[in-house]
Amino acid sequence: xxxxxxxxxxxxxxxxxxxxxxxxxxxxxxxxxxxxxxxxxxxxxxxxxxxxxxxxxxxxxxxxxxxxxxxxxxxxxxxxxxxxxxxxxxxxxxxxxxxxxxxxxxxxxxxxxxxxxxxxxxxxxxxxxxxxxxxxxxxxxxxxxxxxxxxxxxxxxxxxxxxxxxxxxxxxxxxxxxxxxxxxxxxxxxxxxxxxxxxxxxxxxxxxxxxxxxxxxxxxxxxxxxxxxxxxxxxxxxxxxxxxxxxxxxxxxxxxxxxxxxxxxxxxxxxxxxxxxxxxxxxxxxxxxxxxxxxxxxxxxxxxxxxxx
Numbered sequence: 001x002x003x004x005x006x007x008x009x010x011x012x013x014x015x016x017x018x019x020x021x022x023x024x025x026x027x028x029x030x031x032x033x034x035x036x037x038x039x040x041x042x043x044x045x046x047x048x049x050x051x052x053x054x055x056x057x058x059x060x061x062x063x064x065x066x067x068x069x070x071x072x073x074x075x076x077x078x079x080x081x082x083x084x085x086x087x088x089x090x091x092x093x094x095x096x097x098x099x100x101x102x103x104x105x106x107x108x109x110x111x112x113x114x115x116x117x118x119x120x121x122x123x124x125x126x127x128x129x130x131x132x133x134x135x136x137x138x139x140x141x142x143x144x145x146x147x148x149x150x151x152x153x154x155x156x157x158x159x160x161x162x163x164x165x166x167x168x169x170x171x172x173x174x175x176x177x178x179x180x181x182x183x184x185x186x187x188x189x190x191x192x193x194x195x196x197x198x199x200x201x202x203x204x205x206x207x208x209x210x211x212x213x214x215x216x217x218x219x220x221x222x223x224x225x226x227x228x229x230x231x232x233x234x235x236x237x238x239x240x241x242x243x244x245x246x247x248x249x250x251x252x253x254x255x256x257x258x259x260x261x262x263x264x265x266x267x268x269x270x271x272x273x274x275x276x277x278x279x280x281x282x283x284x285x286x287x288x289x290x291x292x293x294x295x296x297x298x299x300x301x302x303x304x305x306x307x308x309x
Contacts, residue, residue, distance in 0.1 A: 030308035032298045033270050035060035035098045037232070040275030041286040042068060046077040046086070052286070054093045056294045060270045062230075064101035065278060072100055073123045083130060098270045099135035099175065099203070099230055100124050106159030107142045107152055107181075114159075121163045121174070129170035135230055137175045137203050138163055140182040140191060153187075157194045164197035175203040175229060178220075183213035185223040192227050205232040205274070206258040211243065217258045225265055232274035233258060233297065245276055245283050248296045256300045263304035271297055 036058055038049055045067050053061055066075045073079060077086045090096065102124040104117040124136045140156045143149055163174045178188055183205075192202060202224055209220040221228070235251035236243040248255050259271060273293040277283060298308075 029057070031057050031059040031094075032294075032301045032306065032308045033059050034294060034297055034301075035062050035270040035272040036286075036290055036293065037062040037064045037101065037272060037274045038066055039064040039101070039279075040273065040277045040289060042278040044286070046075075050089055050093060050095065052290060053095050056291045057298070058095065058290075058294065060096045060098040060272070062098050062101060062270075062272050062274075070103060071120075072102075073127045078127060078131070087131065097131060097133045098272060099137055100128050100131075100133055101137045103139070104163075105139045105141040106156045106163075106176075107140060107144070109144075109147075109155060118159065118162060122166055125163070125167050125170050125172050125174070128172045133172070135173050135175050135201075135203075136167070137177055137230070139179060140176050141180040143181040153190065153194075156182075157191055160191065160195045160200055161197065164195060164199040167199045168197075173199050173201055173229065175201055177203040177232070178205045178209050178213065178224075183208045185209070185213065185215060185220050188227075189223055192224075201229040202227040203230045203232065204228045206255075207232065207234045207236065207253050207274075210253055210258075211236065217254060217261045221261045221265060225267075228262075228267060228269070230269050231258075231262065231267075231272055233271055234274050234276070245280055247284060247289060247292045248273075255297070256303075259297060259300040260304045263301065263306050271301065273297070 038061065041049060041052070042065060049061065049066065063072055066077065069075050076082055102120055104121040106117065108114040108117050121136070121138050128136050143152045160174060160176060167174050176182065176188065176191060182188060188202060192200065204224060206217060209215050210217065213220070233255055234245055235248045235253045235255055236245050237251040262271070275286065275289045277286060
């Protein structure tokens with residue numbers, strides 16, 4: 001099946017098929033614009049994820065793996081006839097999907113490896129179109145040791161130009177995350193400017209900009225704000241030569257200030273917890289981290305003048 005035919009098929013499945021919802025529509029209390037990434041609950045089923053979002057007062061979900069499957073187009077609830085049922089379940093709870101998190105890396109040079117990265121990006125864009133999701137996150141990722149930075153930057157820019165062009169007819173925007181070797185605002189501004197597409201914007205991982213990029217929240221946002229469409233928020237503190245992720249408000253990362261900067265600038269997206277339980281199994285369980293974040297960041301948002309809706 002060609003990419004265009006596959007996209008058309010997925011869109012038809014997502015829009016046209018009907019299936020009984022597993023969850024009942026219900027009235028709900030107002031919620032702050034908070035989300036959590038499913039990276040924080042790697043063992044949970046789709047039903048557990050939905051129930052937790054509803055129970056803890058989240059307005060959105062960032063999909064980054066479900067029940068151990070990181071390749072989202074292969075998740076049963078997101079494919080075939082079950083996709084329409086999944087969309088009904090989300091609507092019944094008033095929960096939206098903020099974005100899909102792909103693992104594709106635009107720095108890759110080897111033609112075969114690079115081809116696989118681009119194919120993954122396209123498949124995630126197809127799924128986002130079928131689900132009615134606005135954003136797909138794709139990594140810039142690395143500047144390989146020994147390779148001139150400008151050569152890597154050129155390759156990353158070309159990769160994102162390819163992704164943005166593919167995303168345009170799907171009505172999807174591709175996001176680069178401040179992550180890996182691309183956490184400093186000047187580098188991100190250069191990539192965002194050189195790609196130069198309305199289908200390309202930024203997922204601001206405010207933790208990485210502060211910890212790895214050594215930037216104050218207001219300074220990062222002053223440079224990057226016009227491109228920010230989604231966020232990752234989390235806290236950490238030093239542990240030996242590394243850092244340990246900790247519950248928001250108990251570490252060294254100025255999450256309250258990051259929220260204040262975003263809210264003060266009129267940011268309209270979601271304030272998303274990226275609790276990296278998948279990669280760091282030693283940190284607190286999602287049953288602890290998710291409600292804690294909802295309470296803490298809800299308070300920060302109220303303090304910043306953001307109202308629940």
